Amino acid sequence: xxxxPFPDGVVAAEDIRLGSGRSRxxxxxxxxxxxxxxxxxxxxxxxxxxxxxxxxxTWVVLxxxxxxxxxxxxxxxxxxxxxxxxxxxxHGFVNAGTGVLRILCIHASxxxxxxxxxxx
Numbered sequence: 001x002x003x004x005p006f007p008d009g010v011v012a013a014e015d016i017r018l019g020s021g022r023s024r025x026x027x028x029x030x031x032x033x034x035x036x037x038x039x040x041x042x043x044x045x046x047x048x049x050x051x052x053x054x055x056x057x058t059w060v061v062l063x064x065x066x067x068x069x070x071x072x073x074x075x076x077x078x079x080x081x082x083x084x085x086x087x088x089x090x091h092g093f094v095n096a097g098t099g100v101l102r103i104l105c106i107h108a109s110x111x112x113x114x115x116x117x118x119x120x
Contacts (some may be wrong), residue, residue, distance in 0.1 A: 062104060070089060097114075
């Protein structure tokens with residue numbers, strides 16, 4: 001597709017794509033923004049391992065079922081739900097449904113800092 005170039009402040013999906021799928025990583029500092037995000041599409045059983053950030057994170061479930069672990073609690077969030085985790089609290093999620101999980105993971109930081117528990 002031949003598209004007109006985007007103006008400043010607009011980022012094409014293909015410019016921030018992760019791998020060959022539809023997931024994306026937007027690092028705010030690279031685009032003049034004060035927040036960053038992952039847009040994730042996971043198959044059943046997929047998700048990141050437990051990790052933490054030095055800032056809060058907010059998840060917006062767009063489609064599917066996310067089984068979220070936040071500290072000592074685990075709960076399911078479905079399309080339309082929003083959940084948050086405070087800074088430095090270990091967390092992660094997995095697709096607990098039977099279809100694709102589409103989730104937006106918003107990082108309250110212009111740069112992404114992630115420490116996986118197995119790295120501590």
